[in-house]
Amino acid sequence: SQTIHQWPATLVQPVGSPLSLECTVEGTSNPNLYWYRQAAGRGLQLLFYSVGIGQISSEVPQNLSASRPQDRQFILSSKKLLLSDSGFYLCAWIGQGLAGNTIYFGEGSWLTVV
Amino acid sequence: DAKTTQPPSMDCAEGRAANLPCNHSTISGNEYVYWYRQIHSQGPQYIIHGLKNNETNEMASLIITEDRKSSTLILPHATLRDTAVYYCIVRPRGYKYIFGTGTRLKVLA
Numbered sequence: 001s002q003t004i005h006q007w008p009a010t011l012v013q014p015v016g017s018p019l020s021l022e023c024t025v026e027g028t029s030n031p032n033l034y035w036y037r038q039a040a041g042r043g044l045q046l047l048f049y050s051v052g053i054g055q056i057s058s059e060v061p062q063n064l065s066a067s068r069p070q071d072r073q074f075i076l077s078s079k080k081l082l083l084s085d086s087g088f089y090l091c092a093w094i095g096q097g098l099a100g101n102t103i104y105f106g107e108g109s110w111l112t113v114v
Numbered sequence: 115d116a117k118t119t120q121p122p123s124m125d126c127a128e129g130r131a132a133n134l135p136c137n138h139s140t141i142s143g144n145e146y147v148y149w150y151r152q153i154h155s156q157g158p159q160y161i162i163h164g165l166k167n168n169e170t171n172e173m174a175s176l177i178i179t180e181d182r183k184s185s186t187l188i189l190p191h192a193t194l195r196d197t198a199v200y201y202c203i204v205r206p207r208g209y210k211y212i213f214g215t216g217t218r219l220k221v222l223a
Contacts, residue, residue: 032209043215044158044201051209059210090157092211102148103211105157 002027006091006106013113019064019078021109023091026072031093033074034103035066038088050074086113118202123218126196132189134217136202139183146205147178149187151198152216158201161187192221 006023013019025031035047046059048066056066063082067075074091091106119137126132138147146165150158162169162176164185169176175188189196201216 034211036213044152044213046210046212049209057209088155092157094211102160102163103150104160108155108157110155 002093002104004091004093004104004106006089006109008109009107010110011112013081013111015083015113016080019076019081019085019111021076021089021091021111023074023076023106024072025074025093028072028093028095030071031095033068034092034094035074035076036090036092038090040087044090048076081113083113086111117212118204118214120200120202120214120217122215123220125220125222126189126192128194128221128223129191132187132192132196132219132221134187134189134200134202134219135184136186137184138202138204141182141204143182147176147182147185148203148205149174149176150201150203150213151196152201153198158213161200163205192219194221194223197221 003026033050036044037047038044047064049057050068053068053071064076064078089109089111092103094101094103117140146163148163149161151161152158162171162174164176164178168178176185178185197220199216199218201213203213
């Protein structure tokens with residue numbers, strides 16, 4: 001069966017420090033991968049999605065970036081964090097090629113920028 | 115992408131049916147309606163989806179109007195564990211999954 005993992009689960013980072021959140025999917029190949037952010041009390045904001053290795057689409061201009069170095073690995077990064085980057089970050093995946101396929105989420109990563 | 119509109123919050127008595135509405139008046143013919151829910155501090159969980167016909171599974175029922183411009187998620191016997199934020203989204207054949215702000219359902223004892 002397919003599983004998705006992301007880490008770290010929680011982190012506290014100072015303003016101006018770098019960030020790296022990692023997500024991996026098991027049990028499937030060539031998935032579409034997504035990064036979402038959820039600020040406190042707010043809805044889910046789509047940040048990035050990827051349909052293949054090295055292919056990244058950005059939905060919101062910001063100081064975050066994403067990379068997909070391997071088929072089932074998706075990384076969210078920042079060179080210098082801002083206070084406004086605090087939130088709950090979720091990685092997600094769906095399979096390729098099926099019209100009515102569902103999206104599955106990881107456990108999430110809580111980021112607090114101080 | 116079709117947008118969805120949901121009430122920001124609803125209350126429901128435990129054991130009663132919870133009926134959560136969603137408006138998607140700009141939906142096109144090949145777009146599916148999906149429902150997810152998010153319990154605090156967890157990732158959203160898939161509930162059900164449909165295209166034209168009403169659907170039912172072990173968690174809920176989905177009623178889609180004939181013109182497909184709105185739908186209702188029904189939790190037949192709500193429990194305290196159903197307290198969550200419920201998202202209605204429209205899934206196009208492209209790659210984007212856009213979530214709105216959802217409906218915060220509170221099940222009352």
